[in-house]
Amino acid sequence: MTMKTEKVAPEAVSRMQQDYLSTLTGPQDAYWQEGLIPPSDHLIIEVEGRQAGYVVLDSNRQMLQFHVEEAFLRDAPDLFKQVLESHGVKTAMAATIEPFYFSLCLDVQKKAEVHTYLFSDIRKQEPVLATITGHVFRKANNDDLFKVVPLFSGGDEFVDTETIEAHFGGELGYARMVIEGGILHVLEKDGEIVGTGELRERKAWVPFADVGMIVNKKYRRKGVGTYILSMLKQQANLQGLEPICSCEAGNLGSRKAVENAGFITRNRVVQFSF
16 A cells, blocks of 8 residues: 655644544643644645545654544554654654554554653542641732743743843743733742642633643642642632643652642553654
8 A cells, every 4th residue: 555645734634633533532631732733743644645644743753643534444554654664753652542543553662651641630629738828829910920931941040031031932932821811820928939830721622621730849849739739620620620630750749749639640641662
């Protein structure tokens, strides 16, 4: 079977991508579906002049999605191998909520490692933070912009506005977006940002909402992450939303905070090597 691929705009595979997403057994984390997928390369798979499916590859030629149309399901293993060979794909990210794509990766992998844990909410959690007094949890505003950027960039020390504007363009733009969108919340004590939290309603995955947090290094191991997530859960529930979240497998502190906030992991994102 002769196959060829053609790079196209993401919109060109939107119908097939919706078919792909309809096969998933759970909601896909916003980081993957809205952060990694859109800027990556989308390629249509053609067989004898017919659209057989599509594949998404990131800038490192790592596969992020693979889909074939119903008429080509029997040919999927062969098409999958051809894509790997023709594009030099050595790794792929696939989640257990993506059963068909995951299985194709499993068939030909040489190594598989858990990369990310996907969490769903299983119990109500009363927000309690006894280790820090006088704190305020609220929606972020424009006055918080230059305070939260250092946390987003992995640091916690004060950075002057000129430095941030010169060297933290990506983090600054992201901070503006989540503040203006009403997504970002802050836990504040005496004018200092103790931590941040995000509550992101998923219009394409009703009634789910992604939650996440970052804790200032000075305040870690004090229950801050669990408190922020519990507050976000409470707000999500009041809006009739079901919170979900994720964390990388190696981030043991984050995983503990998430589990203490009443979440459980039933699914994984696995990195396959071929």
